[in-house]
Amino acid sequence: MQKAHIGCHAFASLIVAAALACPAPGADFGARFDEIKRSASPAELYAFLFALPKGGDLHHHNGLSAYGATWYAAATSPKTLARNSFYTMTKLGNCSGDSDARPRFYTVQRATFAKLSTCQQGEFEALEKLSPEMKAAWLSSLVLDRPGEGRKEFFDEIVLRFGDLNHDPYLAADVIVENMKLFGAEGVRYIESQSIPAGFLHADGRPMDPEDANRIIEQRLHEADAAASGVEIRFQDVVIRFLPNAEQEIERAYAWVAAHRDRWVGINMAGIEDNSKGYALRFLDTYRRMRRTYSDIPLSIHAGEKDSPGHEVHDTLLLGASRIGHGVNLISDPDTMLLMRNNVYLVEINLISNRVLEYVPDTSKHPFPEYLRTGIPVCLNTDDRGAWGSNMTDEYYTAVTTFNLSWKEVVDLGRNSLTHSFAEDSLKAAMLGDYDRQVHAFEGRFAGDWRGALKGVKPLVSQYAGQRWGFHE
Numbered sequence: 001m002q003k004a005h006i007g008c009h010a011f012a013s014l015i016v017a018a019a020l021a022c023p024a025p026g027a028d029f030g031a032r033f034d035e036i037k038r039s040a041s042p043a044e045l046y047a048f049l050f051a052l053p054k055g056g057d058l059h060h061h062n063g064l065s066a067y068g069a070t071w072y073a074a075a076t077s078p079k080t081l082a083r084n085s086f087y088t089m090t091k092l093g094n095c096s097g098d099s100d101a102r103p104r105f106y107t108v109q110r111a112t113f114a115k116l117s118t119c120q121q122g123e124f125e126a127l128e129k130l131s132p133e134m135k136a137a138w139l140s141s142l143v144l145d146r147p148g149e150g151r152k153e154f155f156d157e158i159v160l161r162f163g164d165l166n167h168d169p170y171l172a173a174d175v176i177v178e179n180m181k182l183f184g185a186e187g188v189r190y191i192e193s194q195s196i197p198a199g200f201l202h203a204d205g206r207p208m209d210p211e212d213a214n215r216i217i218e219q220r221l222h223e224a225d226a227a228a229s230g231v232e233i234r235f236q237d238v239v240i241r242f243l244p245n246a247e248q249e250i251e252r253a254y255a256w257v258a259a260h261r262d263r264w265v266g267i268n269m270a271g272i273e274d275n276s277k278g279y280a281l282r283f284l285d286t287y288r289r290m291r292r293t294y295s296d297i298p299l300s301i302h303a304g305e306k307d308s309p310g311h312e313v314h315d316t317l318l319l320g321a322s323r324i325g326h327g328v329n330l331i332s333d334p335d336t337m338l339l340m341r342n343n344v345y346l347v348e349i350n351l352i353s354n355r356v357l358e359y360v361p362d363t364s365k366h367p368f369p370e371y372l373r374t375g376i377p378v379c380l381n382t383d384d385r386g387a388w389g390s391n392m393t394d395e396y397y398t399a400v401t402t403f404n405l406s407w408k409e410v411v412d413l414g415r416n417s418l419t420h421s422f423a424e425d426s427l428k429a430a431m432l433g434d435y436d437r438q439v440h441a442f443e444g445r446f447a448g449d450w451r452g453a454l455k456g457v458k459p460l461v462s463q464y465a466g467q468r469w470g471f472h473e
């Protein structure tokens, strides 16, 4: 069987595949994958899944997707220091004007630092001058790496610490490209990053026109190393749903995406949904009004990211969403589950996020296999992987080892991520064709001496994988 597969693959490379009717990817590699699951060591399985072609990541948040180490390297690079510099609050002091809302390691740019009182400046240190110990503490402050750190640490501390790092478009662009390289190294070919095209500052502290910031980022994305990453990137404009002006933000996002469709492909809503400010139906009138004016702007919306039952996913489909972020409590809403079976709506699954933020602390109880195996389209995603210290390989490793995924399920997850992406039709078709070819090549690579083939794989082991499973490079 494996021989036949190799033969087909070899002939495919001679461009006679059509005449031979090669099987679709995933059709005949299942037995080999079962053997690998049975007999590979955990580290071998991790390496195998690192090398796996993985399609796209449809759900992650731009700044928080990048590791602290990536931010640090970019923020302290000679290129950045030639036009800006950053200071981080290493001491919690007692100066007048100090805000309790600013956690330790809150980071500002030079112009913000210059406006602080002398007392307050004494609480900060230049990022590039941190001692090795202080740098390690700064890096640790951006990731959930200690016992007891969870939802509260993430929302109340980590998110705030970025401060002005998020406001420098040149720095943001460098970080995006470095993140693309990391995604590319583990076989991800497309990312659809949630981003807010506003709030940028000039190095002297003046607000920057979003169009200017967008141009800066766009120029960076056209540099050679971005293309060499092998990763295509598109953005979703994300609205924070619990803000008092969220309706106006949705209007702004529609106008922005409509005017920048080459790179901005959809709208998302994030933030806590289970209070009187963030619930889905608050926005029904706004989305209906927007649809009277704008065509073809798809919605992916966080919904049901909760550990209690509810109809959030139902209400979010009513808003017009074709993709649901998380959908953890969809399992509690049978009618909506039945509606979504064998339908066009995809649930963006985030296993590690749900675990570390304590929405599903025990992954073995996650509803993902129920969705997957009852015909609700799903794919795997990394969410705020910078803050988890994780990567896409970790998501696949978690899914395969917790739920005994079949080869067909593994391949379908990647294909779903591309099929349900908001990429333009031509790019989507090209990526799906590439994906099938890459999966075929991957199957061919591991169809023979798979253990020997694995020796050629050098996985980038994430901090999460090191801490949770004890892997090392």
Ligand SMILES: [Zn+2]
Pocket (backbone or CB within 6 Å): 059, 060, 061, 270, 302, 325, 383, 384
């Ligand atoms: Zn998210």
